[in-house]
Amino acid sequence: MKKKVALLVTILTVLSCQVALAASGITKVSSLNVKISSESNKAHLAAAIQKVPVLMYHKIAAVSSKTDGLIIGQSVFYSQMNYLKANGYTTITMDQFYANISKRTVLPKKPVLITFDDGYESNYTLAYPVLKANNQKATVFMIGKNIDKDRKSLTSKQIKEMDANGFRVENHTFNHEQLGKLSYASQLATITKAKQALEKILGRKVTYIAYPCGSYTYNTIQAAHAAGCTLGLSTDVGLSSKADNPYTINRVFIGPLDTLITLQHKLNYGI
Ligand SMILES: [Zn+2]
Numbered sequence: 001m002k003k004k005v006a007l008l009v010t011i012l013t014v015l016s017c018q019v020a021l022a023a024s025g026i027t028k029v030s031s032l033n034v035k036i037s038s039e040s041n042k043a044h045l046a047a048a049i050q051k052v053p054v055l056m057y058h059k060i061a062a063v064s065s066k067t068d069g070l071i072i073g074q075s076v077f078y079s080q081m082n083y084l085k086a087n088g089y090t091t092i093t094m095d096q097f098y099a100n101i102s103k104r105t106v107l108p109k110k111p112v113l114i115t116f117d118d119g120y121e122s123n124y125t126l127a128y129p130v131l132k133a134n135n136q137k138a139t140v141f142m143i144g145k146n147i148d149k150d151r152k153s154l155t156s157k158q159i160k161e162m163d164a165n166g167f168r169v170e171n172h173t174f175n176h177e178q179l180g181k182l183s184y185a186s187q188l189a190t191i192t193k194a195k196q197a198l199e200k201i202l203g204r205k206v207t208y209i210a211y212p213c214g215s216y217t218y219n220t221i222q223a224a225h226a227a228g229c230t231l232g233l234s235t236d237v238g239l240s241s242k243a244d245n246p247y248t249i250n251r252v253f254i255g256p257l258d259t260l261i262t263l264q265h266k267l268n269y270g271i
Contacts, residue, residue: 025226050106051239052097053267054113056251062254065088072256074126081096081134083260084112089267091136094208095239098231101242105178113240114138117172117210117249128167135167141210141233141266144174144194147201156201163202171209171229172194177214179223187223195227209233214251221247241271 010235057077058070065071084091090108097113101103114131116123119142131138147151154162154169163169173179174193182190191209198206207230211220214235223234225249232247240250252266266270 008122022074025258037216039269045196050100050101050111051241051270052092052107052111052113053270054097054233054240054249054251055266056091056235056253057114057116057127057202058118059120062126066256069255069257072254072258075258078130078134080258080263081130081136081261083263085134085136091131091138093166093168094139094165094231095136099257101231101244101246104242104266109225115210116140117157117212119154119169119172120175121152121154121158121166124154124162126246128162128165131147132165139168139170139208141195141200141208143172143176143212144190144197145176147197157200159198169198169206171198171206173209173212176212179198179211179220180215180217184219184223186225187220189200191227191229195229207231210251211235216248221245 012163012213028213057072059068059072060077061071061075062258064073064076077208087110089110089112091114092107094113095104096107100107100111114136114139116127117140119140123140127138140154140207142154142159144240147159148155159169168207169190173190174197175190177190179187179190195206205228207228209224209227209229209231210233216232216234221232230246231249233251235253236248236250238250239252244250250270252270254263254266258266
């Protein structure tokens with residue numbers, strides 16, 4: 001509903017701009033200029049409603065799991081990535097997505113953002129080779145405390161390699177707490193600790209966060225902002241666009257029950 005209102009406001013703004021121009025006499029221009037103006041308005045409107053499916057994955061394994069809703073088989077993942085490629089989707093980076101939201105840059109046609117939560121080792125061993133083979137981009141949101149500590153999670157060496165080759169690594173807090181249940185101070189601490197740990201490994205700023213289990217409150221948004229994060233990804237369902245709050249970006253869950261048909265539906269409708 002909010003999105004419909006935002007779209008309506010955009011349309012009304014464009015229309016009111018046209019009325020204002022007419023009233024000021026600026027409409028006395030050549031027909032060529034009028035044509036260009038009308039085409040640029042059309043492009044503006046198209047850009048204004050550009051929707052992005054932000055796909056959310058977790059673990060990849062040799063085969064999909066029938067019991068663990070977070071595990072997808074490598075061949076299934078491969079077929080999904082091939083589907084995106086064959087159907088003209090462009091896997092965009094978090095930086096491209098952020099530029100679209102903050103600076104209103106236009107994204108390529110059929111943009112899609114591939115994300116992974118938690119930072120499982122299988123992201124490196126099974127997802128990364130698929131993405132590399134297809135020349136596709138993705139982002140993994142890493143739990144800080146697991147780096148070089150948990151044997152099923154990514155190591156700092158793997159993180160560094162992936163990050164330099166199109167599979168960027170971003171913040172998923174240090175302890176993987178449900179942020180909405182923590183005090184403001186504790187939220188700020190876990191976000192900042194993970195950010196610093198990743199920045200030390202990567203040698204660059206880490207400014208995007210995915211909230212563990214999608215848990216957030218108004219305090220979370222404040223804490224993410226105070227820690228220097230510029231985008232916050234939730235697990236709220238739906239497509240995303242620059243009309244949304246940059247700290248409550250929707251995502252589209254992909255699990256072992258998904259087929260190419262449900263993937264297609266989710267890409268189009270976010271659910
Ligand atoms: Zn998580």
